[in-house]
Amino acid sequence: MSRLLYIQASPRGQRSHSVAVADAFIEAYEQKHPDDEIVILNVFDAPIPNFDGLAVQAKYTILHGKPHSQAEQEVWKDVEQVIEQFTSADKFVLAVPMWNFSIPYRLKQYIDLLVQPGYTFSYSPEAGYQGLVSGKPILVVYARGGEYPPGSGVEGLDMQTKYIELILGFIGFKDIHSVVVEPTLQGGPDAAGAKRQGAIEKVKEIAEVF
Ligand SMILES: Cc1cc2nc3c(=O)[nH]c(=O)nc-3n(C[C@H](O)[C@H](O)[C@H](O)COP(=O)(O)O)c2cc1C
Secondary structure: OOEEEEEEOOOOHHHOHHHHHHHHHHHHHHHHOOOOEEEEEEOOOOOOOOOOHHHHHHHHHHHOOOOOOHHHHHHHHHHHHHHHHHHOOOEEEEEEEOEOOEOOHHHHHHHHHHOOEOOOEEEEOOOEEEEOOOOOOEEEEEEOOOOOOOOOOOHHHOHHHHHHHHHHHHOOOOOEEEEEEOOOOOOHHHHHHHHHHHHHHHHHHHHHHO
16 A cells, blocks of 8 residues: 655645646546555645744754754754655655746745755765655646746746756656646636646546556
8 A cells, every 4th residue: 555645736726727637636546546545735734834943953953963952853853744744655746836937935845844964865975965765756737827838938937847856856756747737827718728638638647657
């Protein structure tokens, strides 16, 4: 039995295109793997901790190879819980909207909690940076209001797919499936509906081999 962590980074509930497509994947996946556990984490609803002063200090303490102070230990427990939920999963689905050419701030907050030395990546002068989340598949469903296809001249504005791919690669993912729903706004609701349907067909195929 596998545990699949389904991370939703849209606060738009039923209106979200990325969530609708990822939901269709989950439905198809569950039919194929009825005994697997699906854990849903919406980064806007979940009480994920802030990554501020003391937590950042605790990160630097680790980077400097020193033990945590009592106060750092306290705050770091919450960070570890977020990491533990993530690293204990066997498979991942991420539904992510484009916000201002990048990703929603709550997902960035989640990533800042997750990407920690000794937990999700390691560094040594000999080996350099190495991702520690290895051998696990992830499906990423991207949604954006406009269109940024390769060769369009505006693909350089897309910091959404580039950043997510970079960060997933950095922490060790190699088996990355990507599906893009675009445009969800620019072409009107009919075009968005057709694109969404096309994306749903694609994720159903991915569910067969995931
Ligand atoms: C705060 C905010 C910023 C956005 N910025 C962009 C953007 O830079 N480029 C774009 O194409 N669409 C942008 N959009 C539109 C969303 O990408 C689009 O509505 C997408 O479908 C959102 O994903 P969702 O349907 O899964 O919530 C933005 C939407 C919001 C709410």
